[in-house]
Amino acid sequence: MDREDLLTLYRQMLLIRRFEERSAEMYALAKIAGFLHLYIGEEAIAVGAIAAIRADDYVISAYRDHGYCLAKGADPGQVMAELFGKATGLCKGKGGSMHLVDAKRNFMGGYAIVGGHLPLATGLAFAVNYQKRDQVVLCFFGEGALPSGQAHEAFNLAALWKLPVIFICENNRYGMGTPVQRAVALYSNVAATARSYGIEAEPVDGMDVLAVRALMRRVVKLVRSVPHPYFVEATTYRFMGHSMADPAHGHYRTKEEVEEERKRDPLVLLRQSIMNQKLGTEADFKQLEREVGEMVAAAVKFADESPFPARTALEEDVYIE
Amino acid sequence: MLISYREALNQAMREEMRRDDRIFLIGEEVGYYQGAFKVSKGFVEEFGSQRVLDTPITEAGFTGLAIGAAMAGLHPIVELMTFNFGILALDQIVNNAAKIRYMSGGQLSVPIVIRGPGSAAHQLGAQHSQSLEAWFCHVPGLKVVAPATPHDAKGLLKSAVRDQNPVIFIEAQLLYSIKGEVQEGEYTIPIGQAELKRQGKDVTIVAYSKMLLLALEVAELLAHEGIEVEVMDPRTLKPFDLATITASVKKTGRLVIVEEGWRFAGLGAQIAESVYSEAFDYLDGPIVRVTGADVPMPYSRPLEDAAIPDRDRVLAAVRRLVKGGN
Numbered sequence: 041m042d043r044e045d046l047l048t049l050y051r052q053m054l055l056i057r058r059f060e061e062r063s064a065e066m067y068a069l070a071k072i073a074g075f076l077h078l079y080i081g082e083e084a085i086a087v088g089a090i091a092a093i094r095a096d097d098y099v100i101s102a103y104r105d106h107g108y109c110l111a112k113g114a115d116p117g118q119v120m121a122e123l124f125g126k127a128t129g130l131c132k133g134k135g136g137s138m139h140l141v142d143a144k145r146n147f148m149g150g151y152a153i154v155g156g157h158l159p160l161a162t163g164l165a166f167a168v169n170y171q172k173r174d175q176v177v178l179c180f181f182g183e184g185a186l187p188s189g190q191a192h193e194a195f196n197l198a199a200l201w202k203l204p205v206i207f208i209c210e211n212n213r214y215g216m217g218t219p220v221q222r223a224v225a226l227y228s229n230v231a232a233t234a235r236s237y238g239i240e241a242e243p244v245d246g247m248d249v250l251a252v253r254a255l256m257r258r259v260v261k262l263v264r265s266v267p268h269p270y271f272v273e274a275t276t277y278r279f280m281g282h283s284m285a286d287p288a289h290g291h292y293r294t295k296e297e298v299e300e301e302r303k304r305d306p307l308v309l310l311r312q313s314i315m316n317q318k319l320g321t322e323a324d325f326k327q328l329e330r331e332v333g334e335m336v337a338a339a340v341k342f343a344d345e346s347p348f349p350a351r352t353a354l355e356e357d358v359y360i361e
Numbered sequence: 362m363l364i365s366y367r368e369a370l371n372q373a374m375r376e377e378m379r380r381d382d383r384i385f386l387i388g389e390e391v392g393y394y395q396g397a398f399k400v401s402k403g404f405v406e407e408f409g410s411q412r413v414l415d416t417p418i419t420e421a422g423f424t425g426l427a428i429g430a431a432m433a434g435l436h437p438i439v440e441l442m443t444f445n446f447g448i449l450a451l452d453q454i455v456n457n458a459a460k461i462r463y464m465s466g467g468q469l470s471v472p473i474v475i476r477g478p479g480s481a482a483h484q485l486g487a488q489h490s491q492s493l494e495a496w497f498c499h500v501p502g503l504k505v506v507a508p509a510t511p512h513d514a515k516g517l518l519k520s521a522v523r524d525q526n527p528v529i530f531i532e533a534q535l536l537y538s539i540k541g542e543v544q545e546g547e548y549t550i551p552i553g554q555a556e557l558k559r560q561g562k563d564v565t566i567v568a569y570s571k572m573l574l575l576a577l578e579v580a581e582l583l584a585h586e587g588i589e590v591e592v593m594d595p596r597t598l599k600p601f602d603l604a605t606i607t608a609s610v611k612k613t614g615r616l617v618i619v620e621e622g623w624r625f626a627g628l629g630a631q632i633a634e635s636v637y638s639e640a641f642d643y644l645d646g647p648i649v650r651v652t653g654a655d656v657p658m659p660y661s662r663p664l665e666d667a668a669i670p671d672r673d674r675v676l677a678a679v680r681r682l683v684k685g686g687n
Contacts, residue, residue: 135466141465
């Protein structure tokens with residue numbers, strides 16, 4: 041194992057974690073409003089999967105999207121400014137938390153109608169095949185999207201037309217407050233949904249960033265060499281509420297359950313692994329905390345000091361002239 | 362060149378697909394079947410199945426796929442077998458195609474045409490006979506076009522394909538076989554321009570898609586009664602060419618709007634509001650709307666006829682307005 045490599049993965053997860061913790065604080069201070077869905081607990085999936093692709097590969101996701109956007113390399117200041125609704129935000133303040141887009145990095149957006157972005161992912165992959173390019177598309181969504189009609193239509197088209205899209209189902213066991221057992225008929229084997237369309241599917245421990253990356257490297261190689269869809273079920277757990285409107289455990293799950301799951305915090309697991317292998321020291325992690333802390337503080341400062349969009353921006357970007 | 366509306370659409374798409382290989386056609390039965398209404402006749406032979414894609418019967422899926430492809434730089438033409446089935450794709454059209462540019466702060470765009478027939482044909486029943494243009498016109502980010510003649514259909518479809526925005530292009534089953542003169546050679550008609558279809562001085566009728574043909578028929582009949590009807594075709598429903606329509610109303614002082622869609626919250630209500638705002642002082646009487654009835658379309662022929670604006674109802678509306686206003 042390469043020390044620099046592991047510390048880089050840890051640093052990326054730490055950035056998402058600290059960025060979101062500060063976002064929650066900013067939400068409490070009413071600097072951020074609307075819906076704010078935190079990815080805390082699931083960072084290993086975005087970081088592991090995106091570490092396995094090229095910069096020009098596409099990523100598209102549902103609305104819990106800060107992690108992918110940051111992992112794809114977006115500037116934390118621009119992301120935070122977007123959450124603040126500022127003119128300097130990635131989307132000039134018009135998207136907000138649920139609709140981050142960083143087109144120059146091929147992060148094609150967060151979408152907030154459950155299941156609605158899976159067809160878009162097939163379209164990105166269709167364009168890759170059509171133009172005889174060799175990119176892959178990573179499409180992230182929760183298990184709550186699996187029973188939706190649009191997901192099934194997307195699986196069918198992707199399989200039918202051999203589109204290079206990797207569907208990454210983050211099974212965090214709850215669609216908002218409804219446990220998977222009460223929402224998905226094949227809840228103990230959600231990958232069967234994709235397999236029924238002839239799509240190969242594999243599970244992975246979504247708390248283990250190295251396992252996610254290892255699987256994704258293999259899958260990306262397969263999909264890039266011979267375009268076809270693939271399905272990955274990453275089992276994970278959301279440590280926070282569904283959104284900031286929701287306490288960490290709520291009525292639908294117990295505090296004990298959340299605390300039990302927190303023992304498998306993906307950051308803690310990687311840190312222990314690095315320490316056990318003697319590839320990093322307390323001092324290294326302190327240094328990373330300091331660096332990431334400064335980066336997040338700078339992002340908040342940038343967002344806070346940025347101007348709100350001018351009134352004239354209201355009607356801009358509806359149409360291209 | 363005298364060709365049918367169907368052939369005009371075929372020529373428009375063919376010319377554009379020859380010009381730009383980013384354009385592809387996708388929809389149910391567009392390929393080997395040659396199109397449910399034969400609009401894409403000969404396409405799969407000329408362009409191949411990579412650019413003329415038959416889809417499963419999954420409107421949300423293939424419309425969403427096309428929107429995604431547009432985000433990645435292609436220029437899809439989606440054929441909906443009819444706009445009734447487009448209801449299944451409304452999430453994709455309204456939540457994605459119309460909003461992606463705005464939500465991304467201008468980073469992404471969705472250059473796509475979603476086309477197919479709207480409105481009633483003959484006795485197809487409630488689920489296959491709807492005029493849903495007002496739904497699409499309501500959504501910021503979409504353009505909506507509804508040409509009535511082969512000439513307009515060809516020129517506007519070419520413009521729609523070249524437009525960088527999502528364009529809803531509404532045809533009509535009963536227009537496909539109607540022939541008309543089409544300009545020779547390459548031409549386009551700008552989106553957003555109404556056209557004077559018949560000059561008159563007593564009253565203006567605004568009508569689009571197949572209701573235009575009804576308006577022209579009525580205008581001809583009323584000419585024999587000494588009523589000179591001016592017929593205006595907006596051609597594009599959004600953005601609406603209010604200036605041209607208003608200029609006509611200012612001249613005639615009277616306006617009748619004919620639309621096949623349901624009356625309540627129909628497009629004519631918006632047109633009337635816009636004209637009232639711009640030209641109230643020029644009006645010699647209230648704006649009159651002749652619309653479809655507020656009922657699901659019945660199957661039985663006499664009932665269906667009663668649900669759709671016809672010659673007699675438009676005639677009566679115009680006569681009443683002209684005589685009442687004098």
